[in-house]
Amino acid sequence: MTSPIFALADEYITSYAQLDPMFAGAVGIKGDFGVATDFGPDAVEQRAKLDRDTLARLAALESTGPADDLARLHMAERLQVAVDRHDAGEWRRALRVPYGLLQSLVGYIDLAPRETEGDWRLNAARMRAIPEMLATWRQTLNAGIETGQTVAVRQALEGAKQARRTAESRVFDKHLQAYGDGPQAADLREAADAAYAAFAAAADYLEQTYAPRAAPTDGVGEERYLLAARSTLGAVLDPRDAYAWAWDELHRIEAEMEAEAERLLPGAGLDAVIAHLDATEALDTAEEYLAWLQDRHRGALEALNGVHFDIDPRLMDLDVQLVHGSSAGSAYYTGPSEDLTRPGRTWWPVADRERFRVWGELTTVFHEGVPGHHLQIGQSKVAGDGLSRFAKVLGTVSGHAEGWALYAERLCDDLGWFTEPGTRLGMLKGSALRAARVVIDVGWHLGYPLPAAEAKRHGERWDFDTALDVLTTRGRIAEHRAHPEIVRYAGWPGQAICYKLGERAWVAARDEAKAAAGAGFDLKAWHTAALNLGPIGLDNLAAVLRGE
Structure with missing residues (x-):
């Protein structure tokens, strides 16, 4: 497809990768985007502006057919809820345990290629970027402290444990051992040690600075919960x-x-x-x-x-x-x-x-x-x-x-x-x-x-x-x-x-298709068609699957 909507989708991914190099590396987008993502308030606002601008441009484009309709539906839904969450200040609560930034940083290293000496230089660069990324992340958490938009104290203390465990278990050493005593061994060790020190510093920050100012209760309430569920x-x-x-x-x-x-x-x-x-x-x-x-x-x-x-x-x-x-x-x-x-x-x-x-x-x-x-x-x-x-x-x-x-x-x-x-x-x-x-x-x-x-x-x-x-x-x-x-x-x-609400939606959509087709229902064909549609929000799933 070379339609304006598809071209906008392609442009958005490239622009987002430039603003979030860690995302680009984690999902395997080819290009020279750097290795360090800025998680500070100004950079977060840049990414939100990209979302807003893309939404406005998307609304002005004409569709050229069903593939465009599907692309527009999905992009508009995803970008709008992202903007709504940003405007609600959720970006200031940038701490989630165990599947949040702390885990993602480990995954960023684990997913790096390791075939050539150039790949190993990339491994070292990514590990060396971790202190910088954690430092900008703390700026955003500090912004949340200033506005009273923090996560619960439990998340702060559990996050501290996660960060400290990451440092103390030396999670990247397995990669250093795989590399052996090659010409970059010392550089890789120095980069890993810097990353471990940064995780330990993050643990201290969460325990000593953030936790005393964190929200006392775990529940987020109806307004925040319904917005999170939309996402x-x-x-x-x-x-x-x-x-x-x-x-x-x-x-x-x-x-x-x-x-x-x-x-x-x-x-x-x-x-x-x-x-x-x-x-x-x-x-x-x-x-x-x-x-x-x-x-x-x-x-x-x-x-x-x-x-x-x-x-x-x-x-x-x-x-x-x-x-x-x-x-x-x-x-x-x-x-x-x-x-x-x-x-x-x-x-x-x-x-x-x-x-x-x-x-x-x-x-x-x-x-x-x-x-x-x-x-x-x-x-x-x-x-x-x-x-x-x-x-x-x-x-x-x-x-x-x-x-x-x-x-x-x-x-x-x-x-x-x-x-x-x-x-x-x-x-x-x-x-x-x-x-x-x-x-x-x-x-x-x-x-x-x-x-x-x-x-x-x-x-x-x-x-x-x-x-x-x-x-x-x-x-x-x-x-x-x-x-x-x-x-x-x-x-x-x-x-x-x-999981369960998604399963309920998938089963309902399949049963609806089965009832409509009667004895001619082909489950294999339905699965193929469903997967080829790509990701869809659950509010739109049944209608898209029935071709509306």
Whole structure:
């Protein structure tokens, strides 16, 4: 496509990359943009001005057809909510744990290429830029202190722990060891040491300067929450409907879990079945765990390709990485670079685990890999001229992406893929976790009361301990993930709801298409068409899928 709208999308990505070199490097945009992003107030305002100016120019352009219509719809929705969040002052609250800037800086180094001496010079430059980037970030946090727009004290203290852990675990040393004693060894060591010192200084700042001035409570209230939900869902949320629906969904899943446990070990009960699986369906070393993950990723790609999906050959390369010293409680995915020279990757935090209960993680392989994030996000990169560069590179909507990935887990159940002992119960357990996330996130941030029956079990009011209790007893989350998950919900309002509410939207759209087509419904064709549309906010998903 060479339409004015597509040209504007391309221009926007290039301009944004110039204003945010770290973004350009992380997503793999080729070009000489530098290595350090300025996170200070003036630079943040520059990026917001780009959004405003692009919105105004977009509104003045004529559409030349359906591809333009889709590009305009998506760009306008994403840019408008970004401007609205900026104008509300959310930019001053630039701290989120564990998936915020501190984690992104580590990912920025982890994603750097390492094939040539030039690549290693880039690694050193990126590490050397970390002190500068953290310094400008503190300027923005200070602006929030001055205006009384801060995150909660819990985020500040947890952020300090994350920054200190990053420094003390020397997370970049694995790369230095991989390089060895080549000509840049000393420069790489000096750059890494400077980065570690900067993370330690950030921890001191968060503990000593920011935390004493941070907001006392975790909940963000209705106005901020609904704005956050617009950003993550691409939709206007009815929070009371979502809260009630999620409790009902949790009860439905729990009943199905009980039935599955009865099938596995009749008469034992759910808790005993889970304990049995933990004891019998687990691996004892990180090496075994990595080999298991690689085998399951590869098996899913091979089983899906040409049968349930037509997977582009360029997406058949999917890398699997274990992550040591990470504060992240759960696995995550990073997409291919723009030119596809860097493959998509799934990342699996090891934490302090000595055993790996894989019966509960097969469903996450499908979620993070295929047919989940890798297939969806990767497909947008290979979709050709039908998608704008904005949609391919920057336009992810969490509700759309996480909803698809959870839908992918359900699809694998429909396909009968959970055949290993306990793996279907693992899928149901994961779905219960996602339903629990909705009730926790909405209830905690908006201060909703727990339903009467639930209040007898967990308490009448939401706080950190109540959220932790619901997550561990109802979401049945692995112990090493529980605390960072709750911290994440506190610091990233509206994100935890994306999975289940996104899945609900995807299932509704598929069922609508199936009802309309009747016996002629082709699920493979529907999946192909849906993925080729790229990211879409949930408010527009059903209409776009039906071709309106």
